[in-house]
Amino acid sequence: MASKSSVEYYSNIKEMSPIRAIAETLMNNHLVRKVDIREAYELAKNQPGVSVTDLPMYPEFVKLHNLPADAKVINDCHGNIVGRTAKARRFYHRLSPSLKNKLESDFREAVWQMQHYPLIKAEAVLGMDKDLMLKATFVTTESDAANLFFWLLNFAPYESLKEEYEASPKLPIQDIILVAFNEWTCDDDFYNNVGAPQLALVDEKHNVMVNLGMRYFGERKKGTLTMAWTSGIRIGMAACHGGIKEIDFSTCVNPEYHKLGKRSIAFYGLSGTGKSSHTNNADNAGTLPEGFSKVVLHDDAFQIDLENKLCRVWEPTLFDKTDSRTVDHPDWKYTLALMNHTVLDVNGKLIPYGQDIRNSNGRALFDRSLLGKYVNRCAFPKALVWLMKDSILPPALKLEDKYLAIAMGAALMTQRNRAENVAEEELNKLVFEPFANPFRVYELYRDVEAFLKVADTGADFYCFNSRGYWRESDDILEPIPLNTSLTLQTAILMDQLQWEPWDLLPGSMIPTKESVEAILPGYYDRYHSNLRINYDKYIAVMKDRFQQRKDFLKSSDLTERPEIQEKLIQSLQVNAD
Incomplete structure (x- = not known):
């Protein structure tokens, strides 16, 4: 087996946190009924808020899990909360002893309330690769059966991977426990309240996630996945909230491409930056050579195994927004x-x-x-791409200096926009989400150290601007079409670009005119920084944004790694008078 039960993991049982002890005692209560995916489906269909549609569930999945042959897709509709609630999170290990005691007692009280409801649990395996598998148990009320069913869909029912899991190598990680109770009541200003209290309690050191008063499935999915990512970090891997695919050039019709072999490329970006568009595109807008083969690991979550130079996937499904999909x-x-x-x-x-x-x-x-051919492990990435909507950056930069490369990931940014109805000065402030991962619950320096190792292991780093490049101002931009970015992606994979230093940001490089014009005529002059209108203002905005990046890293927990912090900050120097 892979992860360990509490009895196996804790040589001194007193080292177990009270949060895990409460969760595990509930999980082992004889009144908590264990269900499989088939029973969860039947329970979910009868849950308030759920409707059964006439859209057939994907037939291959139905067969794989022996669901009813006529199984239909169910739709679960929530109330005023239709997304994750960051304000509800409380990080157990960051709190004072008195607040820890408070959370422990409030969790005990919530469990006491829970036990007045019919309770169910299910087991899943996180990790589809045989060498990285964790066991997870989800305990909840029957009234939350739809989320339990979705959770089994999102990960893998334990029974479906039991054989592989039990043959998987033992890892120094506890099994994951997830507890949810939608009907929780608590009148306390300490907790987020939107007409009812909400708590997302995180105990990452003991692999426990608790959702109280929260109906949205994304809390269950990302809470569980957060424990998986963190577990990977604990055993020396890099956690990736991103997409990755592998292109095999050895199958190309033209034999001159065979020497490229298999190459993988990963994309990290916040919502709307093009992460899925880059990962899932069938042929990079027709720019990949005839006969290539492609596999996708995942478009949202994976782990880089630095010791074995592999990437491994956590989930067999995708959890996608559907705002752009017509009927x-x-x-x-x-x-x-x-x-x-x-x-x-x-x-x-x-x-x-x-x-x-x-x-x-x-x-x-x-x-x-949906992704086409997929795999559960793929090659170590040849290239990692930070996707950012930053108008002062050209469409593509190669980050040659490793500290600059990691600093740009650690200070990965987005901006407010006028649609958010914020003051003008707020529009100039960057919002940082290191490595595009809002689910990081451990210290930032751990991610920084992991990605520095990725760089040392041989990966190249790039930055793509997916917003538009300054033409006259921060609002009047030179468009950067997706097809341009996809063409650049192919050029990177196929070594079609030569690079020259970008003088404005030492340690970064832009494509040479000769190499980029061969594949994108007109690119060099359209996107050369020297040709920006209102150049002085452009430079002033650039300096401000890089200063904000430096200030963010200065204020982070990188202070616990002062030597690394200083190198990252020093790498973010704009070279302009």
């Missing part, structure tokens, strides 16, 4: 479950619609077959 979109074929979708009667059939008609953030669980 006739081919992706619906792969649907397993829906959240917060409009359902309409179409000629006597109940048909779900995407496009966020009912509310924002409509979501679907899709089978990974």
